[in-house]
Amino acid sequence: MLATELRISRGVVVEAYQRLIDEGLATGRTGAGTTVLGHGRGAALPSDRRRALDDLRLPLPPGDHIDLDLSPGVPDLSAFPRAQWLRAERAVLDEITAADLGYGDPGGTPRLRAELAGWLRRTRGVRAEADDIIVVGGVAQALALLAQTLHAGGVTAAAVEDPGSRGARDQMTHWGVRAEGVPVDDEGIRVDRITQSVAVLTPAHQFPIGVVLSPARRRALLAWDGLIVEDDYDAEHRYDRAPVAALQGSAPDQVAYAGSVSKSLAPGMRLGWLIAPRRMQAALLEAKHDSDLGNPAIPQLVLARLLASGDYEKHLRLVRQRQRRRRDALLAGLEQHLPEARVTGVAAGLHLLIMLESDVADTDLAKRAAAHGVLVHPLSWHRLQPGPPGLILGYAAHSPDRLAEAAKRLGRALRDEVDEPFH
Template structure:
């Protein structure tokens, strides 16, 4: 209709609508038309930016000076499937009984655990029954429960990837398990350097480098003998390669597997899952019960419905297409404005890494970028030992135009010497 009114081709109209959706200015649903949203810059409230800066304890400008936040791990929150969630929630409220609203199993609602068992078996190669799954408040709580259980059993240190997730290190340390760094190369963690009884890993897409644990390293890890804590933090986001199966499927008795909807739906949902070796399950369930008596029931039942009716998978297909377009736009802009930089970790996930020529200081460059309104993470923030400089750039939360602008600003900076 609009094409006829404007006397232009239908393809131009479709492309225009897609551009509005990509820029976070509109959302479209089959049968419901296109709806105008607020400006994309408002998607992440200033309080979230303030929290991110405070957590990093860095001398960066106040959050009101940041207008392009490229922190890794932030998904496209404007893409949250509001209509599907609301429809599923109404259906759940029509169906549940009074008993469903009482104190339930601390491991989670049976329906969600059953749906997750099937979903993870099909998409990640995980081997687990419904009763093996503990529904948690995100991967952070999974790590907290594991750390408490390990510490109670006498484990005082765990191997972590270096560079690796700063949040995972902090979570383990808070509960009394000291993180000890083990280097990562192009094949993943150096397994022969692991001397601890447990290791926290991101084998399918290492954070932050993006490398995949090689088949030889996977075999060596399973022969190593300790507990592998597998954080499958962005399993749904694959663009240029087939998904790598979860390590848990090869050794369920040796791997504690965790994941969440934080990157696929929204981190504010606080829904995740933990599948641990059965010898640890009783202690983990006790720790979960002592922590919060169990996760909220209604969101679990809504997610179970989205998994069962296919809406969750439809949402993931939509988001993957959008994220791929944003990644491609950022790559093109980086090639134009930072031609000397080497970009890694682009085949999957929600961020990439720009490796910088030595001896540049990535921390100083990130501070200058922040002063120019662009927030990125220097790779050094996520290291325990010194290593090559780089910038970690998240691309999921911004439109192609904003990503191009960010790359232009980064390219215009005078790269300082350390």
């Protein structure tokens, strides 16, 4: 109808609607048409609640004028498979019994744990039975449960990658396990520099540098006599090479493996999994029970159905294609507007890192970018020890043309002084 009214081809209209959906400005459902979404900032929060939330975030510059947020770890929320989720949820509600809605196993519903065991075995090489899996509220809760259990057993410090995930580091520290940084190079974490009995790392796609733990380092780590906490945070997103298998499959008695749907579906789902050595499982289940009595049953059953039907895998294939186009657009833009930058971590994930030959602190470079409306993370925010400057760019939440615009602005921002820098 719109094509007829505007006297243009139907393909142009379809492409325009898809562009609105890609940019998160609209949502479309089969049989329900297209709906324009409200402004992403949402309703204003009370000032005391806003201050409390601000205290939990990284020290970002003022954001009222930011229109290109390239913060890492933010997935493409507009790609959430609403129709498939709704269909699966209706099917679940049709078939569940009253008992399914009661207090269940704090480790998760048996149906989801069984589906996850098969899925992780096929896709990540994980060796686990359904009873080995604890369903958690994302990797953050997995780390919290591990830290509580380790601290109760006398562990007060753990080795972490440096640079590495600041969020993971802060989570462990909050529960009494201090982070001790271990350098990361082009082969991954320096195993020979680990002095603690626990090491937390991202071996398949190191955050934020993006390197894969080399075969020699994997062998050294597996020969090391300690507990490995494996954060498989973006295992679903591989573009230019086949993913390496999870470490857990080589040493299930040595590795505590954690993953989630935060990067594949949405972080707001708060659904993840923890597979720990069996000697730790009773204590972890007790901590999980004491924390929240278990995750909500219906979302678990819906995810189980998506896994069983193949809809989850279809969704991942579509998302990978979409994210590869976005990554390529950002890379092309950086090559044009910042050719002097060294880019790493491009073969997988939802972010890349640019390393810069500069005497300017990367926090100041991030402020320059923010003054041009682009929000990025300085690499130093994720370091424990000083190191070369870099900027972490997340690309999942923006369309290719917006990413090209971001690269253009970054090139201008990092070359030119800003008239009124932030303080």
